[in-house]
Amino acid sequence: MDFRFDFAVDENENSEADAHFLLLCSPEQKQESRERSRGSADLAAKPSPKLAAAKHQDEAALKKNLCVKAAKEHSIPQDLNKVLENKVLETVLGLSHVKLSVVERTCSGDADSEGIVSKSVSSHSDLIPGVYEGGLKIWECTYDLMDYLSEAEIEFTNKTVLDLGCGAGLLGIVALQGEAARVHFQDYNSTVIDEITLPNVVANCISEGRSGKDRKASKPPSKRPRKAEGSPDVLSRCRFFSGEWSQVSQLLSNSKPCLKYDIILTSETIYNPDYYSALHDTLAQLLDGNGRVYLASKVHYFGVGGGVYLFEKFIEDKNVFKTSLVKTIDQGLQRCIMEIAFKNSC
Numbered sequence: 001m002d003f004r005f006d007f008a009v010d011e012n013e014n015s016e017a018d019a020h021f022l023l024l025c026s027p028e029q030k031q032e033s034r035e036r037s038r039g040s041a042d043l044a045a046k047p048s049p050k051l052a053a054a055k056h057q058d059e060a061a062l063k064k065n066l067c068v069k070a071a072k073e074h075s076i077p078q079d080l081n082k083v084l085e086n087k088v089l090e091t092v093l094g095l096s097h098v099k100l101s102v103v104e105r106t107c108s109g110d111a112d113s114e115g116i117v118s119k120s121v122s123s124h125s126d127l128i129p130g131v132y133e134g135g136l137k138i139w140e141c142t143y144d145l146m147d148y149l150s151e152a153e154i155e156f157t158n159k160t161v162l163d164l165g166c167g168a169g170l171l172g173i174v175a176l177q178g179e180a181a182r183v184h185f186q187d188y189n190s191t192v193i194d195e196i197t198l199p200n201v202v203a204n205c206i207s208e209g210r211s212g213k214d215r216k217a218s219k220p221p222s223k224r225p226r227k228a229e230g231s232p233d234v235l236s237r238c239r240f241f242s243g244e245w246s247q248v249s250q251l252l253s254n255s256k257p258c259l260k261y262d263i264i265l266t267s268e269t270i271y272n273p274d275y276y277s278a279l280h281d282t283l284a285q286l287l288d289g290n291g292r293v294y295l296a297s298k299v300h301y302f303g304v305g306g307g308v309y310l311f312e313k314f315i316e317d318k319n320v321f322k323t324s325l326v327k328t329i330d331q332g333l334q335r336c337i338m339e340i341a342f343k344n345s346c
């Protein structure tokens with residue numbers, strides 16, 4: 001699986017990103033942003049080294065502010081067959097997932113109102129900060145965490161689980177198949193939830209109603225889109241959310257009764273140190289007092305700067321959680337599984 005952190009952002013991305021930013025800003029911030037945009041347009045007309053540097057600084061600041069994509073809950077379509085329409089399925093570790101190359105060819109218009117599929121393809125980027133955060137593809141630490149959950153025999157029965165930064169949602173699907181009482185999926189991008197996560201949940205949990213225990217013994221899923229039939233009650237245990245972490249955390253915390261998770265699963269979500277504060281606060285807000293976070297990550301993300309030790313230090317400085325590295329994987333780029341719990345938890 002290739003690993004690309006390419007921060008190329010084309011002109012159109014800024015305009016959409018501007019829209020997200022403006023959506024959530026105060027009137028003063030909006031005015032400031034418009035003035036910045038006008039300034040940027042002027043700069044484009046009369047470039048000078050000083051002004052070009054100012055433009056670059058403004059754009060960098062704007063990109064940092066962009067991580068405020070509003071949170072929303074996604075409803076589950078009545079007709080589940082629609083969810084798998086035009087999808088081709090592949091199998092990995094006994095789980096079905098929609099084939100990304102087909103999504104890249106077929107997903108456009110309303111199905112990708114964020115435009116992230118075309119932007120990711122045209123910029124050859126797996127990440128466009130504040131616009132697309134990588135959820136279309138399955139990242140390798142997901143497989144590490146799936147292995148760890150199985151080796152460590154993590155018990156999901158009757159637990160409330162959050163797959164944070166879910167992308168394909170395979171971790172949440174494992175929890176669902178392990179008889180979790182509730183599994184909630186969150187991704188930054190709404191296109192990812194609708195076109196990847198939801199179809200994957202339907203593909204794995206509906207037709208055959210398979211449980212995690214008989215997953216290995218069952219037939220491999222066919223590549224053809226399946227008819228969704230069987231036990232839609234599995235979906236009544238699921239909820240789907242998109243948006244930036246602090247926004248999602250606010251949405252979930254405001255729900256009555258207030259939601260707390262026994263287990264939070266999260267893979268490849270600590271690559272960008274700019275997001276650490278929002279991520280840390282989200283975990284602190286949403287984790288049950290005696291809950292556990294299982295976080296899978298590369299030790300270091302070259303080009304972006306984040307990684308296990310930086311996040312560990314960040315957590316230590318905040319003094320809310322205790323951490324332990326429960327597994328290290330040395331093949332290829334070094335990777336780790338980190339367990340996180342509240343300092344005063346049992």
Ligand SMILES: C[S@@+](CC[C@H](N)C(=O)[O-])C[C@H]1O[C@@H](n2cnc3c(N)ncnc32)[C@H](O)[C@@H]1O
Nearest residue numbers: 133134135138139142165167187188244245267
């Ligand atoms: C590199 S992808 C990993 C996807 C998936 N967990 C995997 O391992 O295949 C990072 C994920 O973290 C989430 N994410 C990153 N930064 C975020 C932010 N600031 N707010 C909300 N979600 C974010 C995105 O949803 C994205 O899918």
